[in-house]
Amino acid sequence: RNTQPSTLNPQPGVTTAVHAAKRAGGLIAGEAVVIYGCNGVGHGLIQLAKHRGCSPVIAVSRRETTRAKAISLGADLAIDGSDASTVAAAVRAATGGAGADVIFECVGTRDTLDACVGWGGALGKRGRLVLV
Secondary structure, three states: OOOOOOOOOOOOOHHHHHHHHHHOOOOOOOOOEEEEOOOHHHHHHHHHHHHOOOOOEEEEEOOHHHHHHHHHOOOOEEEEOOOHHHHHHHHHHHOOOOOEEEEEEOOOOHHHHHHHHOOOOOEEEEEEEEEO
16 A cells, blocks of 8 residues: 555656756756757756756757747757757857757767767857766
């Protein structure tokens, strides 16, 4: 028999998001953060980044419904990731050309990694890439 209250329902991926942020060296207010791949972990990362004062918080997803959810959770911008070759330019435009201070890569394909760290990628100088 389950004796825990029904209100205790931790969302999947939240603990993974917390550990990923720790692996990134923490999140600092004012840092530009990209979450590439907005699944349960990505949604947790969006909320954590906003809570820590990061700005802008940028979500990248191929699905419109997932991008809308990311905005509802606090993302400042949601980029269509259907064409990975356009993601880096959109991130750079949103960060005034500097690129992201931290990217959480939650997809793990060659195209998405190239968008993060390839020539002219979304990661800024001295930025941190966290593979989740």
